[in-house]
Amino acid sequence: MEVPLKIIACIKQVPDSEAKVKAENGQVTWGEAPLVINPFDEYAVEGALLTKEANSGTVTALCIGPESAKDALKHALAMGADEAVLVSDPALNEIDSVGAARVLAAAIKKIGGADMIVFGRQTLDNGSGLTTAQVARVLGLPLLGLAGQIKVQDGNVTIDRVTEEGRQTVTAKMPVVLSVVQSIGEPRYPSFMGIRKASKANIPVWTLGDLGMDAPATVVRRTELMNPPVNETKVEMIAGETPEAIAEALVQKIIAEKVL
Amino acid sequence: MKTFVYVDHFKGEIQPASWEAIGLGKTLGSVSAVVFGSGVDAIVKAAFEYGADEVFVADDSALEDFRPEPYASTFSALASSQSPDLILFPITARTRELAAMSAVDLNTGVLTDIAALEVVDGALVATRPIYEGKVMEKTVCSGKPVMASIRPRFFPKPPRDESKSGTATKVEVKSDALTRIEGYSASEAAVNLGDAGVIVSGGRGVSNNPSLNPPAGLDEKQAEIWRAQQGFALIGELAGVLGGAVGASRAAVDGGYIPYSHQVGQTGKVVTPDLYIACGISGAIQHLVGMRNAKVIVAINKDPDAPIFTQARYGVVGDLFKIVPALTAEFKKKLGK
Ligand SMILES: Cc1cc2nc3c(=O)[nH]c(=O)nc-3n(C[C@H](O)[C@H](O)[C@H](O)COP(=O)(O)OP(=O)(O)OC[C@H]3O[C@@H](n4cnc5c(N)ncnc54)[C@H](O)[C@@H]3O)c2cc1C
Ligand SMILES: Nc1ncnc2c1ncn2[C@@H]1O[C@H](COP(=O)(O)O)[C@@H](O)[C@H]1O
Numbered sequence: 001m002e003v004p005l006k007i008i009a010c011i012k013q014v015p016d017s018e019a020k021v022k023a024e025n026g027q028v029t030w031g032e033a034p035l036v037i038n039p040f041d042e043y044a045v046e047g048a049l050l051t052k053e054a055n056s057g058t059v060t061a062l063c064i065g066p067e068s069a070k071d072a073l074k075h076a077l078a079m080g081a082d083e084a085v086l087v088s089d090p091a092l093n094e095i096d097s098v099g100a101a102r103v104l105a106a107a108i109k110k111i112g113g114a115d116m117i118v119f120g121r122q123t124l125d126n127g128s129g130l131t132t133a134q135v136a137r138v139l140g141l142p143l144l145g146l147a148g149q150i151k152v153q154d155g156n157v158t159i160d161r162v163t164e165e166g167r168q169t170v171t172a173k174m175p176v177v178l179s180v181v182q183s184i185g186e187p188r189y190p191s192f193m194g195i196r197k198a199s200k201a202n203i204p205v206w207t208l209g210d211l212g213m214d215a216p217a218t219v220v221r222r223t224e225l226m227n228p229p230v231n232e233t234k235v236e237m238i239a240g241e242t243p244e245a246i247a248e249a250l251v252q253k254i255i256a257e258k259v260l
Numbered sequence: 261m262k263t264f265v266y267v268d269h270f271k272g273e274i275q276p277a278s279w280e281a282i283g284l285g286k287t288l289g290s291v292s293a294v295v296f297g298s299g300v301d302a303i304v305k306a307a308f309e310y311g312a313d314e315v316f317v318a319d320d321s322a323l324e325d326f327r328p329e330p331y332a333s334t335f336s337a338l339a340s341s342q343s344p345d346l347i348l349f350p351i352t353a354r355t356r357e358l359a360a361m362s363a364v365d366l367n368t369g370v371l372t373d374i375a376a377l378e379v380v381d382g383a384l385v386a387t388r389p390i391y392e393g394k395v396m397e398k399t400v401c402s403g404k405p406v407m408a409s410i411r412p413r414f415f416p417k418p419p420r421d422e423s424k425s426g427t428a429t430k431v432e433v434k435s436d437a438l439t440r441i442e443g444y445s446a447s448e449a450a451v452n453l454g455d456a457g458v459i460v461s462g463g464r465g466v467s468n469n470p471s472l473n474p475p476a477g478l479d480e481k482q483a484e485i486w487r488a489q490q491g492f493a494l495i496g497e498l499a500g501v502l503g504g505a506v507g508a509s510r511a512a513v514d515g516g517y518i519p520y521s522h523q524v525g526q527t528g529k530v531v532t533p534d535l536y537i538a539c540g541i542s543g544a545i546q547h548l549v550g551m552r553n554a555k556v557i558v559a560i561n562k563d564p565d566a567p568i569f570t571q572a573r574y575g576v577v578g579d580l581f582k583i584v585p586a587l588t589a590e591f592k593k594k595l596g597k
Contacts, residue, residue, distance in 0.1 A: 017526060018545055021394040028395060039527070096369050097360070124526070126390040126397070128372035128409075133328060133360035142438030143328045145357050158442070163353040164451060164521050164529075165270045168325075169443035182527050183520055220369035223385065224398035231552070235559075235575045246576055247586035250558070251594055253574055257556045259534035260458070260502065260595070 005057030005152065008114040009048040009081065010104055010135070011041035013065050013072035014125045023225040028125075037072040038127075040120030042079075042187035047180035048118045049080045049188070051150050058082040060111060064092060064103055070203050077198035078190030084201065085111060089208045091215035097127070099216035101134030106211040108139065116157060119179045121146065132179045142172035148183030261289035264316075264344040264405070266296075266335070266359075267307055268352050270326070274303060276417065276455050277350030279310045281410050283418035284377060285348055286311055294338065295428070296331055298324040308426045311418045315428040316342075322435035326354045332361035333434035339366055344405050346384060351409040359407050368403025375414045384408075392526060392549040412454040413532055451505060451521045458504025458535045459554070461524055462580075463547075464511040465540020465561065466491030469581045481516075488517035491581065495539055498588045501595065507531065507551075509541045525550035537587075539580040543568025560584065 015021060019033030037045075048059045061076035061084040063069050073084035087107050095103065108117060117139075122129035136143035147159035148167070157176045161168040162183050190198070208215055238253070240246035254260070263285035267278040278293075285291035293312035295303050298321050307315050318334050335358060339347060347362075349355040351373055359370045375396075376387040384406050390397050401407065453459060467488035474483040492506065499506045507529075508522040524531055526546040536554035541547060543559070543566055551557070552571050559572035560580050569575045576583055 015391070017392065017549075021391040023395045028391065098363055098369055101364070124392060128370075129356050130360040130363070130370055130372060133357040134364050136328070137332070137361040137364040143357060143361075144439060145328070146353060162520065163270075164447065164453075165273075166444060166446040166521075168441055170439050170441050172439040219367075219403040220371060220399060220401050222397045222399050226396045226398070228389070228393065228396050231571065233573050235569050235572045237569075237575045237577065239577070243578065243582040243586035244590070246578065246583060247590040250574060250576060251587065251590040254535065254556065254558065255594060257535075257573075259556050 005052065005055050005116060006112070006114040007048045007052060007057055007059045008108055008111060008117045009041070009045045009059055009061050009076060010117065010119050011044065011061055011063050011072055011076055012038045012123050013063065013069040014038045014123060017124060023227045026225055028225065035068060035071065037075045038120055038123050040122055040124070043182055043184050044118045044120045044180045045076045045079050045081060046187040047147065047150055047184045050184065051116065051152060055152050060085060060114075062104065062107055062111070063087070064100055067205070073203055074198040074201065075190065077201050078194035079188055080194060084203045086203055086205045087211070088205050089215070091208055094218050094221065095216060096218050096220035097130040098134055099218060101131050101138050102216045103208070103211065103213070104131070104135050105138040106213050107206060108135070110206065110211055113175065115174045117175070117177045119177070121179055121181050129179070132177060136177035139177070141175055141177050144170055144172055144176050144178040146181050147178050148181050150178070150180075150184070261346060262344045263288055263291050264294055264339065264342070264347045265291055265312070266294045266347065266349045266355060267303060268350050268355050269297065269303055270354070272297075272300070272303065274306065275350045275352055275412070277410060277412040279417050280412065280415040281348040281350055282307070282310050282312055284410065284415045285346070286418065288346065288379070292316060292342070292344065294335065296323050296334065304428045305425065306420075308424050309420045309422055311421070311424070315426060316431045317428040318431040318433045320433040320435075322433055322437070325441050327437045327439050327441065328357040328361055329439070330433070330435050330437045331358050332365065333436050334431060336362045336365035337434060338431050339405060347405050347407045349407070349409040351411055355409055359409055363407055366403070366405065368405060368407060369401045371399050371401055371406070371408040373411050374408050375411055377408065393530070393553065411532070447519060447521045453505050453507055453522070453524065453529045453531050456505035456531070456533050458499065458502040459507045459524070459531055459533045460495050460499040460502070460504055460537045460539065461507030461509065461541060461551075462492055462495045462512055462518070462539050463509035463541030464515065465580055466495065466512060466517060467515065468540065485516050488512065488515065491540070492518055494581065494584045494588070498537070498584055498591070501588050501591045502535070504533070504535070509547050538568050538572070539584055541568055542566050543571060
């Protein structure tokens with residue numbers, strides 16, 4: 001008999017990657033561009049749903065963010081997650097990744113724990129793929145990082161860890177924390193039924209008070225925001241009668257750049 | 261300032277950015293290198309040769325392969341007892357996990373993927389790209405030690421001096437692993453895009469050579485992949501002449517033309533080579549964020565309106581199947597190979 005799995009997927013809301021993000025008066029702005037579920041976290045939700053389908057169980061999406069982040073949670077619900085929880089508190093506006101990990105850990109405990117907590121590889125906004133390992137450390141759970149495939153058997157989780165060097169098969173006993181990468185497969189589109197269900201969902205919002213904790217101290221903070229130097233290079237088109245003539249002209253230019 | 265540098269390696273293959281981190285640390289004061297693994301004498305030796313004043317080593321079968329818990333526990337215990345001011349890591353899949361966990365243990369934070377580090381009024385200030393490099397931020401860490409991971413190729417690599425040597429200090433090993441590694445298969449080809457000085461990349465256009473006749477018996481998809489492989493062979497030859505690595509767009513990876521480890525872009529690698537040659541790549545924003553900080557970008561595309569040309573220094577409108585081999589031949593001639 002399969003025991004149903006309790007899975008939590010941690011997701012964040014970020015500006016769409018097509019957005020024209022700029023630094024303006026010390027603030028990050030993105031104009032009218034929509035806020036979306038962090039694209040890497042869609043793979044996390046996909047991994048959670050695939051695991052639920054291959055076994056049995058429930059998926060709860062969890063997010064720290066402003067009220068508007070409910071839309072990202074609704075996307076996860078529309079993809080097929082069963083429940084969603086938002087942690088929202090003005091005191092969390094400036095948290096760093098260790099702080100976010102402590103808050104997520106507290107929320108995971110309040111949900112009642114899980115057999116598997118899945119994360120994305122990193123957040124697109126200011127993230128750097130630290131939070132996952134930090135949640136594992138705070139909870140004292142095994143970390144299975146960069147999973148391109150997830151299998152559950154006899155209380156163990158086995159993943160294919162995908163890195164530049166190749167693939168490793170790594171196993172740990174549940175409960176586990178894992179991060180999911182693109183090799184898991186394309187995230188499914190929300191179904192019509194899913195979207196309907198999500199639009200009616202009542203998403204609980206927890207404050208730090210509900211989690212019984214104070215705002216974690218912010219250790220890493222931003223002191224300045226800048227736009228990158230504008231790319232002033234104008235393209236120089238290389239044309240010629242034959243491929244050989246083009247190659248000759250182009251190679252000469254590249255050698256003159258002294259980059260070889 | 262007392263800096264620790266973690267020397268990252270995979271089965272003895274050292275991440276060159278580890279040496280760049282030693283170079284950075286030396287500009288600030290003394291450097292102690294930290295080497296973990298099993299059978300790592302050669303790495304310890306190299307750390308001295310690249311300028312470490314001191315090396316801490318944990319050489320133990322429990323640390324044979326990187327696993328986050330024992331590496332973090334061993335590292336955190338060492339850092340607590342030695343109290344460095346700064347800990348530098350070359351950024352890799354492993355050090356992200358290691359630094360993240362140790363920051364929890366040591367009650368501090370990590371400045372990640374940094375492109376510059378300066379001392380302002382006695383405080384360390386790092387510069388790093390955020391929002392996929394669309395904006396930059398300066399950030400500080402009020403915890404101690406300050407932990408930071410550096411992007412490859414942003415800090416000069418110190419010269420290697422083979423006359424330098426020293427005796428490493430042994431570190432107590434914690435073996436609290438919670439995971440087990442049961443198997444490993446290497447990437448088809450060693451791809452180290454992060455450290456490459458030259459990258460030649462192919463996109464969907466690499467499969468677009470209708471004049472190539474695939475062997476009989478292939479269905480349409482197999483024929484497309486076969487064509488793409490002929491295309492990537494040309495790209496590989498050009499990369500070879502230039503001593504560079506082969507990159508790819510996501511369309512090429514999704515098409516099954518080449519493994520994911522070659523992918524450049526938002527969901528692949530962010531790279532900053534001196535020369536990036538994009539062949540048959542349209543230049544979608546998700547690809548551009550991965551390569552637009554290359555020093556010189558060359559684009560080869562048969563569509564004169566392809567957005568890749570807006571980012572390029574040099575552009576060629578033409579068929580990559582004709583241009584790429586001509587470039588390879590010309591470079592061979594000019595570089596005397
Ligand atoms: C969340 C998300 C994440 C993504 N992450 C990434 C990422 O990390 N990396 C990435 O690359 N993409 C990524 N993408 C995909 C991206 O949007 C584009 O779809 C992809 O980059 C297109 O790849 P391409 O340029 O190879 O293909 P296409 O856009 O199809 O372009 C092919 C080009 O080849 C040219 N061409 C065709 N034949 C020839 C020939 N014989 N000679 C010369 N030129 C020729 C064509 O003119 C065309 O410009 C992501 C998308 C999303 C939504
Ligand atoms: N505010 C948040 N709410 C929920 N999950 C988050 C949040 N921030 C980060 N995560 C998770 O942690 C992963 C790594 O994030 P980061 O360390 O910011 O790159 C993300 O892919 C998410 O799965």
